[in-house]
Every structure is written in structure tokens, then in C-alpha cells.
Amino acid sequence: MLDIKYMLEITPSLLSVLHVTLIILIASSALGLGLSILVTAIRIKKVKYLSQVMDLFISFTRSVPIVLQLFLMYYGFPFLLSMIGIHVSDFSAAAATVLALTLYNAGYLSEVLRPAYLAVEKGQHEAADGLGYTPFQKFTRIIAPQVIPIALPGWGNALVYLIHDTSLIFTIGVADIMGVANTLISSSYGAHQIEIYLTIALLFWAITFSADTMVRIFEKRAAKYNLSNGIAPKKKAKRKMRILVQKGV
Amino acid sequence: MLTLKNLRVAFGDHEVLKGIDITVKKGEVVTFIGPSGTGKTTLLRSINYLEKPSDGEVMLSDVGIKFKSANKKDILRLRRKTAMVFQQFNLFKHKTVVENVMDAQIAIQKKSKKEAYEKSCEELEKVGLLDKKDMYPSRLSGGQQQRVSIARALALEPEVILFDEPTSALDPELVGEVLKVIENVARSGMTILLVTHEMRFAKNISSKVVFMDQGHIVEQGTPEEIFEKSTHIRTRQFLKEYYEAEEDLAIANV
Numbered sequence: 001m002l003d004i005k006y007m008l009e010i011t012p013s014l015l016s017v018l019h020v021t022l023i024i025l026i027a028s029s030a031l032g033l034g035l036s037i038l039v040t041a042i043r044i045k046k047v048k049y050l051s052q053v054m055d056l057f058i059s060f061t062r063s064v065p066i067v068l069q070l071f072l073m074y075y076g077f078p079f080l081l082s083m084i085g086i087h088v089s090d091f092s093a094a095a096a097t098v099l100a101l102t103l104y105n106a107g108y109l110s111e112v113l114r115p116a117y118l119a120v121e122k123g124q125h126e127a128a129d130g131l132g133y134t135p136f137q138k139f140t141r142i143i144a145p146q147v148i149p150i151a152l153p154g155w156g157n158a159l160v161y162l163i164h165d166t167s168l169i170f171t172i173g174v175a176d177i178m179g180v181a182n183t184l185i186s187s188s189y190g191a192h193q194i195e196i197y198l199t200i201a202l203l204f205w206a207i208t209f210s211a212d213t214m215v216r217i218f219e220k221r222a223a224k225y226n227l228s229n230g231i232a233p234k235k236k237a238k239r240k241m242r243i244l245v246q247k248g249v
Numbered sequence: 250m251l252t253l254k255n256l257r258v259a260f261g262d263h264e265v266l267k268g269i270d271i272t273v274k275k276g277e278v279v280t281f282i283g284p285s286g287t288g289k290t291t292l293l294r295s296i297n298y299l300e301k302p303s304d305g306e307v308m309l310s311d312v313g314i315k316f317k318s319a320n321k322k323d324i325l326r327l328r329r330k331t332a333m334v335f336q337q338f339n340l341f342k343h344k345t346v347v348e349n350v351m352d353a354q355i356a357i358q359k360k361s362k363k364e365a366y367e368k369s370c371e372e373l374e375k376v377g378l379l380d381k382k383d384m385y386p387s388r389l390s391g392g393q394q395q396r397v398s399i400a401r402a403l404a405l406e407p408e409v410i411l412f413d414e415p416t417s418a419l420d421p422e423l424v425g426e427v428l429k430v431i432e433n434v435a436r437s438g439m440t441i442l443l444v445t446h447e448m449r450f451a452k453n454i455s456s457k458v459v460f461m462d463q464g465h466i467v468e469q470g471t472p473e474e475i476f477e478k479s480t481h482i483r484t485r486q487f488l489k490e491y492y493e494a495e496e497d498l499a500i501a502n503v
Contacts, residue, residue, distance in 0.1 A: 123339035127398075130297045131353040131405065132329035141356055145343045 007195045010184060014199060020094070020176045021166050021207070027098045029162055032105030033155075039106055040113040054110070061107030066100070066165045073100035074172040093173045101169075105162050112154030113147070120146045149222035156215035163208050167200075177203060250275040250440065251296070251409055256305035256316075258291050265291050267464040269305070273409070273457075278441045280451040282475075283461035284487060289444040290336075292461075293411045296442070297333050298324045310408055329357060332402035336414040338394040340386040340401070347373065347382035350401045358405065365404075372400040376430050392423030396430050409440040416447060448491055452476050460484045 039054050061069065074096040078088045120143055128138040170179035181196050256269040265288045273279050281289040294300040295316075296307060302316040309330050314323045340349050350369035354360045360368070373379045376396040386394050395415055402410050412431065416424040428450050435441055435454050445451055451458060451472065458475040460467045462483050468475065479485055 121339075123335060123337050124341065126299055127333075127335065127339035127341065130299055130328060130331075130333035130335075131401075132325055132357050133353070134325065137356045141352060142341055142343075 002198075003192060003195050006192055007199045010192075010196060011199060013184070014177050014180055014203060017176055017180050018203070020174065024094065024097055024101065024169065024174070024176070025162060025166055025207075028101035028105055029159055031098070031102040032109060032158075032162070035102060035106035036109035036113055039110040040117065043110065043114060044117060057103075058107045058110055061104050062111070066104055067168050067171060069104055070097065070100045070168060070172050073097075073103075093169075096172060097166075097169045097174055101162060101165060104165065105158055108158050108161065109155065112151050112158060116147045116151035116154070117143070119150050149219070152215065152219050152222055156212065156219075159211050159215065160208055163204065163211060167204065250310055251442075252308040253292075253296070254306045254308075256292065256295060256302055256307070258288070258295055258300055258302045265464055266295070266302070269466060271459065271466065271469075273440060273442065275440055276438045277456045278435045278443065278454055279457045279459060280443045280445060280455040281459045281461055282445070282448065282451060282487075283467075287461045288464045289461055290413050293333070293413050293442055293444055296327075296409075297331050297411060298327055299333070329405075330408045332405050332407040332410050334395070334398050334402055334410060334412045334415050336417050338386075338391070338398045338418070340394055340398055342386055345383050345385055346378065346389070346397050349386065349397060350404050353401070353405055368404050369400070372404045373397070375403070375433065376400045377426075390423060391419045392426045395419065395427045399427075399430055399434065403434065403439075409442060410434065412441065412443040412445070414444050414446065416445065446491075448476070448488070460487070462487070 039058070042050050042054050045051075064072075074091070074093060077096060077099065078091045081088055124142055124146065125138065128142045133142070166176065167178050169176055170182065173179075177200055181200055184196055185193055251271075251273040253269055253271045256266055257264065258266040269288075269292060271279075281292065283289055291300055295302045296309075298319070304317060306313065306315045307327065308314075309327060312323070312326050312330060314327055340346075341352065344352060347366065347369050350372055351362070351365040354365035354368060355362060358365075370379060370382065373382055376399055378393060378396055378400070381389060381393060381397075386397065389397065399410075399415075415431065416427050419427065424447070428447065431441075431443070432450075432454055443451070443455075453472075455472050457469060458472050459469040460475055460479075460481070460483070467483050468479065468481050470479075475484060476488065479488075
């Protein structure tokens with residue numbers, strides 16, 4: 001039988017470390033978004049060399065399992081710094097986590113933002129350019145407001161993945177929900193594994209549900225722009241065809 | 250007021266415009282006609298620097314630019330003295346009709362919201378769309394969208410408006426309303442450069458007609474000189490083909 005009483009008993013101790021998960025989540029999603037904008041800009045502008053480096057970076061973050069990325073960051077980053085003469089004595093697991101998840105999230109998001117940016121019609125750029133907008137004015141007033149509604153669903157997915165991936169950060173020693181769970185399991189000699197994991201599953205469900213709800217609210221706000229322009233395509237071609245048919249060609 | 254000298258544009262190895270010289274006086278309506286792929290649209294887009302010419306220069310009132318050495322500041326100044334009306338309208342999709350007309354006034358001319366709003370309503374009234382001011386472009390017909398885009402251009406009070414095949418993307422029954430608006434703009438004394446395939450309209454509205462073929466200006470003159478008295482074989486051939494095609498279309502529509 002499922003020991004619901006036990007589940008309720010352990011909930012406070014799990015909740016007491018929830019803030020660790022949330023802080024890491026908020027920090028890496030915010031930093032990840034910022035970095036992904038930079039990466040996307042470099043790739044779209046095709047900045048020499050840097051653009052290729054970004055392609056490599058994205059390919060790496062998308063290909064290597066996140067657990068490995070966490071390990072590489074935790075053990076590898078201080079080593080990398082020491083090679084260029086910077087010695088970090090206490091590189092915390094939390095910092096490594098935020099860094100790794102930021103890079104991972106940015107890599108994923110860049111693959112969302114780039115197609116969203118490219119989906120904005122060329123004519124929108126030309127209209128703004130032709131009227132004499134500066135590139136900055138064009139981006140902030142015309143392009144970005146059209147990119148956001150297209151990118152929102154993809155951003156929502158990235159956020160959900162990020163939430164899932166935080167369940168792995170205990171592997172490098174961050175005392176988050178999963179970390180506390182492991183302690184609980186070993187102190188109860190494995191008697192309550194199902195209850196403990198089920199409680200955590202419900203907690204993750206709640207976090208993801210709130211994140212989803214937030215994204216939906218954004219999407220609803222963005223939906224008021226009906227982004228089709230209602231032009232019947234290829235009218236001219238049709239007209240030409242009709243003339244040709246009439247001529248018996 | 251507007252002078253182009255030796256304008257050359259190339260796409261890769263293919264030279265689209267092979268040295269165009271033209272002078273336009275204030276208040277003139279200059280229409281460019283000719284076969285497709287002749288560079289008429291490219292010519293218009295070059296004046297707005299939407300295409301990057303490989304050589305030549307442009308003078309528009311007090312702005313003079315050599316295309317080879319144009320810097321960002323020059324380009325902005327040129328663009329702010331001109332306004333383009335596109336074949337596909339290109340209204341800002343995320344803005345309402347009135348916001349479309351207001352935005353550049355606020356962003357570029359630094360007008361207050363109130364000023365821009367009043368000016369926009371005035372221009373929308375002129376194109377007969379004031380009642381649609383709070384709609385999004387996607388809810389309008391093509392003809393209405395094009396009229397809004399003309400209002401957007403007018404609101405900036407440019408020195409010259411460039412119309413790039415403004416009725417080519419429209420359903421036949423919507424062409425008339427847009428031509429009527431363009432005619433009113435022409436009557437108001439605005440300097441206009443127009444690329445169109447509506448020959449009858451070109452004949453009625455233009456102060457000067459330019460016939461282009463294969464990247465060159467073949468001839469230019471009054472509508473009468475081009476449409477009726479042209480001695481150029483290419484011009485006459487082009488017009489003949491056009492009228493024949495139009496006749497066939499008329500038969501097809503019966």
C-alpha cells in the first residue's frame with residue numbers, strides 16, 4: 001500500500017529545498033535567453049569565424065547528454081580557467097549548474113529564435129528600411145514584436161526541458177529536491193522509494209504546470225496579432241496563364 | 250529635383266541596370282513602362298537604397314550621394330526623403346491601420362503620439378479608410394491595405410513617393426480604388442515615380458513616360474509621344490503586345 005501519510009511527512013523537507021531548484025531554473029533560463037539572443041544575432045549576421053564557432057557550440061550542447069555537460073562544467077571549467085592562469089579555489093556545484101544549464105538552454109533556444117526571426121517576411125524589413133528606420137528602431141519596433149509570438153511555443157518547450165534537467169543537478173552534489181530525496185532513501189533503508197519518487201514527480205508536475213500556464217498567458221496576449229496579410233498568392237501568374245490559354249499556347 | 254547619373258546595378262555577374270540617367274522635376278509624375286525583368290523595379294528600389302547600386306550617383310534636393318562611397322548616414326537621409334509603396338503593401342502586421350501610419354512619424358520624425366495620430370487620421374481620411382483605423386491589416390482587402398500603405402507614405406511628407414507596381418498584386422476589381430487614390434496624390438502636386446503595367450492609367454496620369462528595355466532607357470517623353478507617336482520599334486512592339494494581351498483577357502472575361 002502507498003504510504004500517503006509518509007508522503008505528507010516528507011513534503012516539508014522537500015519543499016524546504018525547492019528554492020534551490022527554482023533559483024537555478026530562473027537564473028539559467030534568464031541567462032540562457034540573453035545568451036541565445038546574442039548567439040542568434042551572430043549567426044544571422046553571419047559574423048566571420050564567430051558564426052562558425054556558434055554553430056559548433058550549438059551542435060555540442062544539443063548532442064551531448066546534459067549529465068555529461070554538468071560533469072564537464074563542474075570538473076572541466078576550473079581546469080580550463082587554471083590553464084589561462086586564473087585559479088578558482090571554490091567553484092561551487094550550483095555555479096557550475098547554472099553555467100551548464102545556461103549554455104544548454106541557449107543552444108536550444110537559438111534553434112528556436114533563428115527560424116522565428118527568419119519567418120518574418122522580407123517585406124517587413126524593406127518597409128521599415130525604406131521609410132528610414134535605423135536598424136535598432138526596425139528591430140525593436142517592427143521585427144521583435146513579430147518574432148516573439150512565433151518563438152513563444154518553442155521557448156515554452158525549452159523551459160519545460162530545463163525544468164526536467166534540473167532533476168539531474170544532484171549528480172554533481174547540489175542539494176536540491178533530488179539530493180534530499182536520496183538522503184531520505186538511504187536513511188529509510190530503501191523502504192519508501194516509491195513514495196519519495198512519487199512525491200517528487202508531483203512537485204515537478206506542479207512546477208511544469210505553472211510554467212506552462214505562464215507561457216499560455218503570454219501566447220494569448222501575442223495571439224491578437226493575426227500575422228497573415230490576406231494576399232491571394234500568384235494572381236499575376238494566374239492572369240498570365242489565362243491569356244496564354246486563350247491564345248491557345 | 251531628383252537626378253540620377255549613370256546608375257548601375259548588378260546582381261552577381263548579371264548587370265540589371267546599365268547606366269541610367271534621369272532628371273525629375275518637382276511635382277512631376279514619371280511613369281516607367283517596359284517588359285518584365287527590364288530593371289524598372291530595381292531602378293525604383295535603388296533610389297530608396299533597397300538595392301545597392303554598383304555605380305552612379307543620386308541627387309535629391311540637398312542630398313547628393315555617390316553610390317560607391319555611400320555611408321549609413323547618407324542612406325538614412327536619402328530614405329527619409331523618399332517613401333516607397335510596395336507591390337505587396339508590406340504593412341506592419343502587428344500594428345493597426347492607424348498605428349501603421351503613425352509609427353514612422355513617431356520613430357523617425359520624433360512627433361508626439363497626439364500629433365502623429367492627428368496627421369494619420371487626416372491621411373487615412375484622404376484615402377477613405379478612417380473608419381478602418383483600428384483594424385489589423387489582415388482584416389483588410391488588398392486594395393484597402395494598399396491605400397493604407399499610401400497613407401503611410403504620405404504622412405511622412407516625403408519629397409518623392411516611389412510606387413512599385415502598386416496594383417499588380419490586387420484582384421482586378423480592387424485596382425480601380427487604388428488608382429483613384431494615386432491619381433489624387435498626383436493631383437496634390439506630389440512628385441511621383443511609378444512603375445506600372447496599367448498603360449491606360451499611365452497615359453492619363455503621367456507628365457513623363459520612360460520606356461525601358463534590358464537595363465537601358467530606350468526613350469522618354471510625354472504620354473502622347475510614347476504611346477501614340479513613338480517611332481522606336483521596341484516601344485511599339487511592347488505596346489502592341491500589351492494591347493493584344495488585354496484584348497484577349499477581355500474576351501476571356503466575357
